[in-house]
Amino acid sequence: MNVLVTGGAGFIGSHVAEAFLAEGARVTVIDDLSNGCQAQVPRGAAFARLGVETAEAAALVKGGGFDLVAHLAGQVEVRRSFEDPRRDATVNVLGTINLLQAMAPGSRMIFMSTVAVYGDADQRPTTEEAPCRPLSPYGIGKLAAERYVEALARSRGLSATIFRCSNVFGARQNPHGDGGAVAIFTRRLIAGLRPQVFGDGLHLRDYVHVGDVARAFLLAARLRSGGLFNLGLGQGTTTLDILGWIRAAVGPAAPVPEHVAERPGDVRASVLSSERFERAAGWKPRRDLRALIPDVVRWYQAEADAPPSPGAPGRPGAP
Numbered sequence: 001m002n003v004l005v006t007g008g009a010g011f012i013g014s015h016v017a018e019a020f021l022a023e024g025a026r027v028t029v030i031d032d033l034s035n036g037c038q039a040q041v042p043r044g045a046a047f048a049r050l051g052v053e054t055a056e057a058a059a060l061v062k063g064g065g066f067d068l069v070a071h072l073a074g075q076v077e078v079r080r081s082f083e084d085p086r087r088d089a090t091v092n093v094l095g096t097i098n099l100l101q102a103m104a105p106g107s108r109m110i111f112m113s114t115v116a117v118y119g120d121a122d123q124r125p126t127t128e129e130a131p132c133r134p135l136s137p138y139g140i141g142k143l144a145a146e147r148y149v150e151a152l153a154r155s156r157g158l159s160a161t162i163f164r165c166s167n168v169f170g171a172r173q174n175p176h177g178d179g180g181a182v183a184i185f186t187r188r189l190i191a192g193l194r195p196q197v198f199g200d201g202l203h204l205r206d207y208v209h210v211g212d213v214a215r216a217f218l219l220a221a222r223l224r225s226g227g228l229f230n231l232g233l234g235q236g237t238t239t240l241d242i243l244g245w246i247r248a249a250v251g252p253a254a255p256v257p258e259h260v261a262e263r264p265g266d267v268r269a270s271v272l273s274s275e276r277f278e279r280a281a282g283w284k285p286r287r288d289l290r291a292l293i294p295d296v297v298r299w300y301q302a303e304a305d306a307p308p309s310p311g312a313p314g315r316p317g318a319p
């Protein structure tokens with residue numbers, strides 16, 4: 001299989017690229033390195049530094065003969081989507097359209113969308129049928145991009161899978177991204193700094209390990225047809241619980257958290273049901289977060305101990 005991974009120098013994209021390489025696929029990564037770094041592009045993948053919204057990216061897709069485009073490149077900061085909604089839409093909406101228009105009929109896109117499209121959902125765990133009421137330009141842009149993926153896939157003879165993904169955690173996470181709590185807490189604790197908890201710390205989030213998300217991409221690539229699927233565990237974990245497990249893994253000297261004012265617009269709880277994908281593809285994400293956290297913390301400890309390389313975080317083998 002010939003696979004293009006957009007955003008493959010970033011957190012989730014680098015794991016997805018690695019997973020396809022491990023399956024024997026030919027992998028090309030494009031990334032503009034605005035938030036990722038080239039050292040994270042897995043060995044064995046071809047790399048081009050390109051913005052997904054550019055004519056050069058479209059030309060690469062047109063001439064590349066790709067069977068699959070795993071589209072993860074994106075503007076990922078909710079806060080930045082408010083400050084510069086035009087840039088957010090240029091990358092997340094127009095960039096997606098640009099790729100779709102360049103793809104060959106019969107090829108497939110797996111588009112990485114987000115739990116943010118639901119906004120403050122009434123139904124929990126939230127299923128794919130729940131109404132979408134995004135609260136940020138980031139969520140609005142992702143929802144618009146989803147609709148373009150569906151419409152252009154239909155009109156151009158493409159196959160399309162859309163993943164609405166909850167909070168991902170694991171090695172190589174960028175602290176500025178969508179849902180980077182585990183990376184932020186871990187890096188601060190390792191540096192001996194007090195982690196900041198917004199409000200009472202009882203917000204519920206659905207944390208899914210990046211290895212399970214990468215596996216979902218492999219499974220989706222094997223399905224006969226596409227579809228719209230949530231990716232999450234269907235279980236909510238409070239900020240205080242996840243922080244407690246990270247502190248336990250860091251060790252007894254880990255600083256105590258500091259409670260700061262709640263962030264306006266933060267939803268109280270978000271939990272996704274991924275029963276649809278589990279049934280369709282046999283996806284079995286690992287649910288014992290407490291057991292997964294120590295390995296992830298060890299990766300960040302190794303990153304902190306690694307000698308700095310230009311523009312790149314340390315890159316020990318990832319859990």
Ligand SMILES: NC(=O)c1ccc[n+]([C@@H]2O[C@H](COP(=O)([O-])OP(=O)(O)OC[C@H]3O[C@@H](n4cnc5c(N)ncnc54)[C@H](O)[C@@H]3O)[C@@H](O)[C@H]2O)c1
Nearest residue numbers: 007009010011012031032034035036051052073074168179
């Ligand atoms: N991290 C999460 O919890 C989470 C949850 C749901 C959805 N997502 C989505 O998953 C995808 C990957 O997120 P991530 O957490 O790995 O973030 P990330 O920032 O680590 O990865 C995104 C990558 O896209 C690249 N990029 C940004 N703009 C680009 C452009 N115009 N052209 C080409 N490359 C560009 C960045 O340099 C970066 O390497 C994003 O689409 C994000 O919206 C992430």
